[in-house]
Structures are given as structure tokens and as C-alpha cells.
Amino acid sequence: MTGQAFLDAAGSVVNDIERYYTTLPSRPVLPSISPGYLQKLLPSAPPTHGEPWAAIESDIERTIMPGITHWQSPKYMAFFAASSTYPGILGEMWSAALTSANFNWICSPAVTELETIVLDWLAQILALPHLFLSKGEGGGVIQGSASEAVVTVMVAARERYIRRHLERQGVTDPDEIEDQSCELRGKLVAFASAEAHSSTKKGAIIAGTRFRSIPVHRSNGYALTGEQVRAKIEELQARGLHPYYLGVTLGTTNTCAIDDFESIAEVAKDYPDIWIHCDAAYAGSALVLPEYQYLSKQMTLVDSFNMNMHKWLLTNFDASCLYVRKRKDLTNALSITPTYLKNQFTDSGLVTDYRDWQIPLGRRFRSLKIWFVLRIWGVEGLKQHIRHHLKLADLFVELVKSRSDIFRLLTPPKFALTVLTIEPRNSKPPELAEIDKGDPRPFQDQHVPIALETDDHELQIANDVTKEVYTKLDETKEFFLTASVVGG
Numbered sequence: 001m002t003g004q005a006f007l008d009a010a011g012s013v014v015n016d017i018e019r020y021y022t023t024l025p026s027r028p029v030l031p032s033i034s035p036g037y038l039q040k041l042l043p044s045a046p047p048t049h050g051e052p053w054a055a056i057e058s059d060i061e062r063t064i065m066p067g068i069t070h071w072q073s074p075k076y077m078a079f080f081a082a083s084s085t086y087p088g089i090l091g092e093m094w095s096a097a098l099t100s101a102n103f104n105w106i107c108s109p110a111v112t113e114l115e116t117i118v119l120d121w122l123a124q125i126l127a128l129p130h131l132f133l134s135k136g137e138g139g140g141v142i143q144g145s146a147s148e149a150v151v152t153v154m155v156a157a158r159e160r161y162i163r164r165h166l167e168r169q170g171v172t173d174p175d176e177i178e179d180q181s182c183e184l185r186g187k188l189v190a191f192a193s194a195e196a197h198s199s200t201k202k203g204a205i206i207a208g209t210r211f212r213s214i215p216v217h218r219s220n221g222y223a224l225t226g227e228q229v230r231a232k233i234e235e236l237q238a239r240g241l242h243p244y245y246l247g248v249t250l251g252t253t254n255t256c257a258i259d260d261f262e263s264i265a266e267v268a269k270d271y272p273d274i275w276i277h278c279d280a281a282y283a284g285s286a287l288v289l290p291e292y293q294y295l296s297k298q299m300t301l302v303d304s305f306n307m308n309m310h311k312w313l314l315t316n317f318d319a320s321c322l323y324v325r326k327r328k329d330l331t332n333a334l335s336i337t338p339t340y341l342k343n344q345f346t347d348s349g350l351v352t353d354y355r356d357w358q359i360p361l362g363r364r365f366r367s368l369k370i371w372f373v374l375r376i377w378g379v380e381g382l383k384q385h386i387r388h389h390l391k392l393a394d395l396f397v398e399l400v401k402s403r404s405d406i407f408r409l410l411t412p413p414k415f416a417l418t419v420l421t422i423e424p425r426n427s428k429p430p431e432l433a434e435i436d437k438g439d440p441r442p443f444q445d446q447h448v449p450i451a452l453e454t455d456d457h458e459l460q461i462a463n464d465v466t467k468e469v470y471t472k473l474d475e476t477k478e479f480f481l482t483a484s485v486v487g488g
């Protein structure tokens with residue numbers, strides 16, 4: 001493709017994207033195709049000769065769009081939000097244009113330096129404790145996803161725990177260190193509330209350690225408490241195991257529960273070797289609002305914290321912002337420097353090489369889109385955005401309450417997430433008491449992604465909620481759903 005051909009094609013693509021967004025509200029949110037539909041529309045062999053862009057472009061509408069779930073539609077309310085904005089898209093364009101591997105500062109200094117700056121800005125916007133700022137011992141790094149953030153810090157936690165343990169034992173012989181590390185690894189346990197995201201368990205699998213979950217209850221808002229944490233640690237230690245990582249959550253996936261950070265902080269003082277990570281993947285965005293920043297202050301408890309700007313803060317996937325209290329904990333665990341990665345700037349210790357803060361070596365220029373978003377909206381714009389969604393969520397809840405003949409709120413609404421139970425026509429919904437007793441139908445199996453076919457959030461939700469949701473639930477015989485306000 002020549003420069004001129006790119007100009008023509010890109011101009012056309014930008015037009016198409018803009019038209020896509022303007023026509024989005026009128027598109028059905030969910031695709032109505034069957035699995036394997038695309039095989040039937042595309043040739044079974046790759047093209048022998050190159051094709052003109054125009055031929056490819058027309059195939060987007062013909063072949064791809066029918067299989068798209070329109071997450072950006074104002075009618076889409078399933079799961080959590082997946083932000084996309086024009087500034088975010090512009091950031092992605094520039095990032096693609098400036099493609100480089102960016103593993104070390106020297107690869108492209110602006111890539112590293114902008115990341116440090118925007119993550120320091122974001123930490124200030126979210127009112128995170130100063131210990132997470134890069135000017136101290138901490139700092140932020142952009143990961144691809146919250147799950148990636150979890151596994152990264154879990155490996156750092158594991159290595160820190162082992163190192164401290166062996167130092168205390170006075171083990172210095174390298175062979176002895178290796179042998180004892182392997183033995184200890186088999187006894188390490190990561191743990192979290194049963195409502196923590198599945199990435200915590202997955203992280204433990206990848207880190208090669210055990211995982212235990214602690215049941216939490218509706219009567220306590222599904223929050224994990226310090227008392228439960230202490231009991232679990234004592235139980236594990238009594239069995240000769242070593243708890244090394246505790247996952248706490250600010251906004252669980254099922255109900256947006258917030259763990260009881262205050263009581264957990266009290267217990268944590270007695271166990272300084274256990275790494276505590278706070279997963280605020282979705283709800284972390286609400287920390288832009290002063291009324292939620294009492295939660296930010298409680299983050300002095302944790303060794304690391306992450307939130308996904310790509311969920312609720314106007315930034316395109318992927319932008320998971322991970323903060324650590326001590327960057328050395330990450331680099332101690334993840335830094336390996338063969339000669340081909342050595343350079344005078346790294347040796348000087350004056351620069352950040354983000355390869356040592358993550359699992360992959362190479363990395364994208366993700367801070368550009370965050371920079372664009374923060375500059376276009378400004379802090380006040382971000383606050384307005386979150387406030388608007390919270391207002392819509394309140395409205396949604398009121399409308400749901402007004403149809404108590406059909407809906408029941410399962411848990412008090414949190415942030416912009418509402419969890420409902422439905423009275424299906426043909427089956428009896430479980431009683432809340434049964435759910436607490438460990439109803440055999442756990443939340444995870446009963447979540448139903450819904451798309452509300454409304455034209456206007458503010459006016460038509462009530463009718464459409466009843467119509468669409470009831471129909472869908474009746475079809476699937478499911479009982480619970482979550483609805484998060486993601487557009488409007």
C-alpha cells in the first residue's frame with residue numbers, strides 16, 4: 001500500500017468508523033447468527049493475489065458486522081463496560097504508527113517516559129496514596145489486562161516471600177537456595193474471597209502455587225473481612241502451608257462488593273510477608289470522584305493495586321493500570337539482562353525499563369491513548385462521565401423497583417452495576433437464604449448478558465427492561481443477571 005493509497009483507505013475507514021458510531025443506536029445489539037457463520041462467508045483458502053482495499057472494506061459490513069456484539073451501543077448493558085472513545089481510537093492509531101518493541105527505555109524514550117507521567121497523573125486523579133508515585137519507591141505500569149496484572153504481582157509476591165524466608169533461615173549457598181525454594185514453593189498458598197475474579201485462581205495456577213478461596217455471604221455484602229483473613233491464615237499455617245498472597249477486591253465481578261479493607265489492614269500488620277493486591281478492575285474508575293476517595297486512602301494497605309481504564313474510564317482496550325508500592329519487588333522477580341538487553345542507560349540506573357515490570361518483553365505504546373483521553377476530558381470531564389453513569393444506574397434501579405412484580409434486586413446496587421433476580425414464569429427462583437446456604441446454582445453459572453433494546457435510556461428503560469429481559473430469561477431459564485450502565 002502506498003502512502004497515497006493509505007490516505008485514501010484511512011480516510012474512508014475513519015468515515016466508516018464515524019458512521020458506525022452514529023448508526024450504533026439503531027443496530028441490534030446482539031448478533032443473530034449461528035456458530036461457524038463466518039466460515040460460510042469467507043473463502044476456505046487465503047487470497048493468492050493481493051486485493052484492493054475497497055474489496056476488503058466492503059467485507060467488513062457484509063461479513064464481520066453480522067457477527068459483532070455491539071459493546072459500544074448505548075443499549076448494551078451486559079457484563080461490564082468496555083470503553084471506546086474517539087481520543088482512545090486516535091491513540092491506538094498513533095501507537096500503531098509508531099510501532100516499536102519498547103522493552104527498554106532506550107528503545108524509544110518517549111514511550112517509557114509518557115507512561116510514567118500519565119500513570120503518575122492517574123494516581124493523583126484516583127487519589128491513590130503517594131507511595132504509588134514514581135518519585136518514591138513505587139510506580140505504575142500499563143498491563144494488557146487485570147488478569148495479567150494479577151499474575152505479574154503474584155510472581156513478584158512469590159519471589160519476595162521465598163527470598164525473605166530463606167534470608168531469615170540464613171541460607172546462602174546457591175544450590176541450597178534452589179532446593180529450599182522449590183520445596184517452599186509447593187507449600188505457598190494464594191487466597192482471596194470466593195467472589196474474587198477468576199484471574200486470582202488462574203494467577204496461582206500460572207505461578208505454580210496453591211489457591212484457597214474464602215466463602216463470603218450476602219448478609220455481609222459479600223465482603224471479605226479481616227477476621228476471615230486471620231482465620232484462613234491461621235488454618236493454613238497450622239497445616240504447614242505458607243500463605244503468601246492475598247487478593248482483595250474493590251468491586252467484585254458478580255455484585256461489585258468491596259472487601260472490608262479497614263479490618264483486613266489491621267490483620268495485615270501481623271503478616272508483613274503476605275503480599276496484598278487490590279483488584280479494582282471495574283470500580284477503580286469511580287475513584288475519580290471525591291465521595292469514593294475514602295477507598296483510595298485505604299490502599300495504604302496493599303502492595304499493589306490495579307484498575308482498568310478500558311472498562312469504565314473512556315480508554316480503549318487495553319489499558320490496565322497497575323501500581324506497586326515497591327517497584328524493586330517487581331524488578332527483583334522479573335529482571336533478566338542478557339547482553340543483548342544491556343545498554344549504558346540501563347546500567348546507569350537512571351531510567352525505567354518496563355520489561356522488568358511485566359511478563360512479556362515487548363510492549364505497545366499504550367500510554368498515548370491514556371494521555372489523549374486525560375487531556376481531552378480533563379479531570380472534571382472524567383468526574384462528569386462517572387457521575388452521569390451513576391445517575392443512570394440510579395434511574396435504572398428505580399425503574400426495576402417499580403416492577404417488583406417481575407424483578408427483585410439481589411444485592412444493593414453498587415457503582416453502575418445492578419444485580420437482579422427474575423421471577424421466571426415456569427420455575428421458582430432460589431430464595432436469597434438458599435443462595436447464602438450455598439445454593440447449587442452459583443452466580444457465575446447464572447449470569448445472563450443482556451442488551452436492552454431501548455432508544456433512550458432515560459425514558460424507555462422500564463418498558464424495555466421488562467420486555468427484553470423477561471423474554472431472554474424465559475428462554476434461557478436463568479435467574480440472575482447483571483446490568484451495568486455503559487452508555488448513554
Ligand code: PLP
Nearest residue numbers: 145146147197251252253279281
Ligand atoms: N477483576 C475484576 C474485578 C473483573 O470484574 C474483571 C472482569 O470483569 C477482571 C478482573 C478481568 O479483567 P481483564 O479482562 O482485564 O483481565
